[in-house]
Amino acid sequence: MARNGVAGVLGGFARAVSMSFSPFMALGAAGVVWGGFAAMVPALKAQTGASDAQFGLALLGSASGGMIAMYLAPYLLALFRHHTLPILTLCSALVVQGPRFASEPWHLFPVMIGMGLALASLDICANLRISRIESDTGGHLMNINHANFSFFLAVSAILVGLLRQAGWGTAQVFTLIGCVLLVFALLLRDGHWEDAPEDGEEEDRPRHLPWAAILPVGVMIFVAFVGENSIESWSALFLERELGGATGDGGFGPAMLGFIMCVFRLLGQVTTQRFGEARVVLFSGILGVIGALTLSQAPDRSVALLGIALMAVGMAVIVPTATSLLGKRVHRRALNVAVSRAWMIGFTGFFVGPSLIGSISEAYGLRVAFLMVAATIALIVPAVWLFERGKSVRD
Template sequence: MPVHETTALPPRRAPMVTPARVAVSLLFLANGFLVGSWAPKIPEFAARLELSKSALGMMIFCFGIGSLVAMPLVGAAIARRGSRSVLKLLALMSGASMLMVTFAPGILTAAAGLFAFGALIGGMDVAMNANAVEVERRQGRAIMSSCHGFWSLGGVLGSGLGGLVIAGAGVAVHALAALAAVLVMVAIAWPRVMADPPAPHVPVDGSAAPSMVRAIFGSGATVWLIGLMCLLSMLPEGAVLDWGALYLRQELGASAALSGFGFGAFSATMALVRFVGDIVRDRFGAVATMRGSVLLAMAGMAISGMAGSAEMVIAGYGIAGLGLANMVPIAFSAAGNLPGLPPGVGISLVTFMGYSGILFFPSIIGFIAEHTGFAAIFTAIPVLLLLVLALSGLVSHADSNRPDGEA
């Protein structure tokens, strides 16, 4: 993530819809579409390679490691070059990575494909969030929640349509169709992506990353605690993404098409709330919005873990999505508005910690589920969210970014 020395949002606000906002929203949509497209492929992927739950967990671990390796490297590149060129390159390459996973002939090539897929998806995620921060700053209005809404909408389309295409035409056709859809979105966004300068005071000789590390470690505990909140807020999303379809199929007997709608329901409710998330936060404040969101997320995950039918599990995913929708955007906004800390530094740490929840921890779930089953996992997740509830007062910093300047 880049180290941006930004100023306060200007009092004059740009129109709600601009070419730059359309472009970054489309790229969030494309990234979410690819992630959603992976979800219904997992049962076939595991069956084709004859993977046990723990072995599949190791494969998902490769995806997570690829993402976490790429994130700081992409952040340093953005700090030196700005987000536009980095984002466009990663967006162009990300669609093709789905083919590597689909057509991998063996376990080693599949692991390498998942590592590359995770690196491109994770790197693109950092770049598009950095570009969204710049668009938000230039336009003088909050857009982060709606950008994440487009990501969730992409997840709905990717998982819902993916399950149907795989059931009707197979995984090869699905992979090619997903690639074509992403290329169309990237082509539309390509000339409209906002150009942003490299971060000021960041060296161009390759030492950007050490400068960012020094700033982070000198920032105090608040940014680390917000990062922890973001990690725990993303962990349920990773659990539903990587294990939700398998839970529905193996433990509740759902069909391939129905299991694909599990993550779809989760992403649909997330998208719905995220498109109005900025309005909700302006009305009730960041802290109250966070607390209400955590309680909804806890209820939804508990329902999904204790449900006795696939339909009830999907309903629980939907309720959890309502709660989880605004938690991560609020955490990002709070990190970007911490006093005395450049916004890019705070966002880089919170993003890295947060995405480890969605990319790294699901691999551990595979090992635990081998002994407990998935129902126990989903039932236990609300306990972890209690810590987010306890730390929710820290996100009051997000309110300092309101257009009217009110806390």
């Protein structure tokens, strides 16, 4: 009986991957870049001589590029259609070479703008495709696709950490990452593309976007990005500098985040169907708060990794599940724009997250910065309440 249950779950995973293979691999490509980048943060700070505040400011470049990408994503999909994800992966392979040429703190800002623009475009366009396939099929695909992002982020972070220990520098690491992305680009063929809408859909299209649903979902995504990217961007430095880890050990922070988020996003593929998306998002946020508090008070690396693990469990399913919530609430003809606008709101987590942590760390240290992350994640509670209240009013 148990064997049949496991076989059924694995079969469901396989069907979900088959239905969304192109965006599945696109998110994997994005994970390769951000995992490798996270593990290289200590090396990039040393290479450029940037302080915590300067590095946090540079991360605003990624957020700025990402905000532009959020706005342009629906138009990119309409223009390039099934070629969108391969083109954006090739662009990402090019811009990821930028960090190897950064030698001064101010060089990081334009480099991060390019990375943010290319990779956020790849990320959001993949999510728009997943949301559209979900709308067409009625299935839940977000969590397993985001699990692939987390898996490749973790693998990339741990391998790059090992390469750093072996003496590899930024030029060698980012060249390798670019080559890996070229391989991914060859795999991104979207076989589920539809050019024409169904007859009679246009007359049912809503005249206005459902902002009562978009805004709370935007806050949910914002909270998740703050928590997730604070670990991606700063945990390596926290482990090596604050807790005295050896060179390369910092890669265990983002790797821990990625592996655990991968596992729990796979579990989220099942739990959201059983408990409901809103309830899963709420309890995930509460667990994320506990993890951030644990990390802020960690006396050694083992407790810090426990805090990162709790945050990873909490943050794992918020973005994909919240995106699915919105996709099920809005008309399919407004879906791409509605999701991209929610992601524009959520993507400001890149501003308030890693950048604010840099400023707070400069003045008070990374422990206080992670306390602020915990307070921010707590916003998930009113966001879920507002979304469910809007649903009740509409019903």
